[in-house]
Amino acid sequence: MLQGLRFAAGALRESQASCQLIRPAVAAAQRPYHKNVVDHYENPRNVGSFGKNDANVGTGLVGAPACGDVMKLQIKVDEAGNIIDSCFKTFGCGSAIASSSVATEWIKGKTIEEVVTIKNSDIAKHLSLPPVKLHCSMLAEDAIKAAVKDIQAKRAAAGQAPAAVEEKMAATA
Amino acid sequence: MTPTRGQYEKGSRHTQRLQHETFDVDSKQLDRTFRQLQTRLHPDKLSSSVPEEQENAANQSAYVNGAYRTLKDPLARAYHLLQRRGRSDGQGGEGTIEDPELLMMVMETRQQIEEAESQEDLMALRHTNEAKRRDCIQSMSVAFGKEDLDLAEELVTQLRYLTTAGDAISLKL
Numbered sequence: 001m002l003q004g005l006r007f008a009a010g011a012l013r014e015s016q017a018s019c020q021l022i023r024p025a026v027a028a029a030q031r032p033y034h035k036n037v038v039d040h041y042e043n044p045r046n047v048g049s050f051g052k053n054d055a056n057v058g059t060g061l062v063g064a065p066a067c068g069d070v071m072k073l074q075i076k077v078d079e080a081g082n083i084i085d086s087c088f089k090t091f092g093c094g095s096a097i098a099s100s101s102v103a104t105e106w107i108k109g110k111t112i113e114e115v116v117t118i119k120n121s122d123i124a125k126h127l128s129l130p131p132v133k134l135h136c137s138m139l140a141e142d143a144i145k146a147a148v149k150d151i152q153a154k155r156a157a158a159g160q161a162p163a164a165v166e167e168k169m170a171a172t173a
Numbered sequence: 174m175t176p177t178r179g180q181y182e183k184g185s186r187h188t189q190r191l192q193h194e195t196f197d198v199d200s201k202q203l204d205r206t207f208r209q210l211q212t213r214l215h216p217d218k219l220s221s222s223v224p225e226e227q228e229n230a231a232n233q234s235a236y237v238n239g240a241y242r243t244l245k246d247p248l249a250r251a252y253h254l255l256q257r258r259g260r261s262d263g264q265g266g267e268g269t270i271e272d273p274e275l276l277m278m279v280m281e282t283r284q285q286i287e288e289a290e291s292q293e294d295l296m297a298l299r300h301t302n303e304a305k306r307r308d309c310i311q312s313m314s315v316a317f318g319k320e321d322l323d324l325a326e327e328l329v330t331q332l333r334y335l336t337t338a339g340d341a342i343s344l345k346l
Binding site: 061062063064065066067068069070072089091138139142146 | 268269270271272273275276277279280283284287329330333334336337341
């Protein structure tokens with residue numbers, strides 16, 4: 001019986017090292033959040049929602065089962081493939097909220113081709129995320145990609161050629 | 174490589190032992206065993222003054238505490254069982270999921286919790302959430318009983334999200 005219990009204790013210690021739901025104020029006493037994280041947590045940019053069914057909106061909905069986080073990132077894309085607006089809604093720890101807030105700021109004004117090159121390491125570096133929170137920035141990277149995939153699928157289904165091809169066709173007409 | 178007879182027998186015994194590890198736990202029996210172990214191991218109860226023995230008992234007592242917490246909590250217990258059966262995904266993995274149905278439900282629930290204002294609303298949400306948790310745990314018991322580990326993993330993810338939602342409600346109450 002004790003042998004089985006030893007295995008269990010080991011598993012429990014490992015699980016306690018992962019994501020925890022703590023507010024930055026409390027966390028400061030235990031492990032201080034970087035000021036960029038606190039900034040994005042207390043003044044998150046672009047919290048909100050666009051209409052899912054809007055033809056120009058791409059929605060990325062991703063989750064991290066390890067800590068029960070869920071992240072929704074949306075983009076409003078013009079015909080040329082530029083992201084003219086973006087918003088997010090994240091339920092999870094401060095690092096996850098901050099990562100998605102940063103992501104929505106960075107992608108505004110870029111094209112959908114450009115934003116899929118944004119790496120989680122860039123976000124993590126900007127927020128000085130500790131190793132145990134790196135998966136939060138990964139979640140944001142995946143959310144961006146999922147939103148782009150969604151808008152591309154919508155446009156393909158609507159029978160539209162990708163914007164770049166369309167422009168080329170118009171130029172050579 | 175063909176296992177030797179000795180290896181086969183050892184593997185067979187290991188499998189038999191695993192088969193006896195069920196998800197279901199007799200809660201009262203668990204509490205009783207825990208108390209019995211602690212009575213034997215608790216450092217205060219040891220009359221011996223040998224420091225090595227006391228330290229040993231203190232370590233074992235800590236293991237037993239951790240093991241009890243793991244076995245008592247259905248989610249921790251499920252993760253532990255999956256790990257024991259070689260599912261490295263025991264923690265829900267490092268990965269991102271994109272299950273639209275599950276994540277939309279999670280988003281909606283978390284949003285309802287966030288928007289809830291009155292005590293009554295929160296209690297109602299807790300009631301619904303607890304019912305879902307009970308159903309999920311019941312289904313998990315069936316899945317483990319059938320050794321359907323794929324289903325068990327899916328249910329563990331669901332339970333993780335239901336647990337996080339429950340925590341969010343408790344935080345607001």
